[in-house]
Amino acid sequence: MSKGYVPVGLSNRHVHLSKEHIDILFGEGYELTVFKDLSQPGQFACHEKIEVVGPKGSFTMRVLGPARNETQIEVSLADGFTLGVVPPVRDSSDLADSPGAKIVGPKGEVVIDKGIIAAARHIHMHTSDAEQFGVQDKEIVSVKVEGKRGLVFDNVLVRVHKSYALEMHLDIDEGNAAGIKNGDKLLVL
Incomplete structure (x- = not known):
């Protein structure tokens, strides 16, 4: 799910x-x-x-x-x-x-x-986002990239803080390998 x-x-x-x-x-x-x-x-x-x-x-x-x-x-x-x-x-x-x-x-x-x-790849989440996603600070999740170059990023660290804005950070090499660009939406598994 x-x-x-x-x-x-x-x-x-x-x-x-x-x-x-x-x-x-x-x-x-x-x-x-x-x-x-x-x-x-x-x-x-x-x-x-x-x-x-x-x-x-x-x-x-x-x-x-x-x-x-x-x-x-x-x-x-x-x-x-x-x-x-x-x-x-x-x-x-x-x-x-x-x-x-x-x-x-x-x-x-x-x-x-x-x-x-x-x-390391990671997701910044506000405390309210973490509640919505059902995750906690320092939890490790997988994230799916859909489409022609689809893949799953494993070992994604969740970082939760009341000052964070929801966003997953990847380096440019990882993004290019998956054919994604800034603002694309990825599925947290």
Whole structure:
């Protein structure tokens, strides 16, 4: 029996910076500027971009705000090949034993010894959505993609909080493999 449909948001490579690293990369006391609001309340894409340099290659990446406690670089597994690292598939903020990189900004650079991950697929749910879907925080579900490239995403973490907006997050590689785009509706099983 299915639980209902959830909209999907595809995530391209990006970086979350700590306040300390914002000051180093952009200048002491620098404040990130909003390019556009994201689906999750209080989260935003910034005008600011940085370069992430790995052992084999580099990418220019957009910064997402607001500042975090710890710098985190989110890439796809394919991006890892270009950078020359193997990003572990992890929940956000689980950075232990992940590879690091050099980050270059307009005013400085910093080397982090950990922080590159491929974000685990997950669904953000408001507490009322979780009640409607009959799930709890940290529950693992499967989600079905219907259509010509149909498939089932297993091991999808449900994250429930009163400040979240309903949306499933996949990285761009997962979305492309399933032939889906932002806003498509997927079936939670």
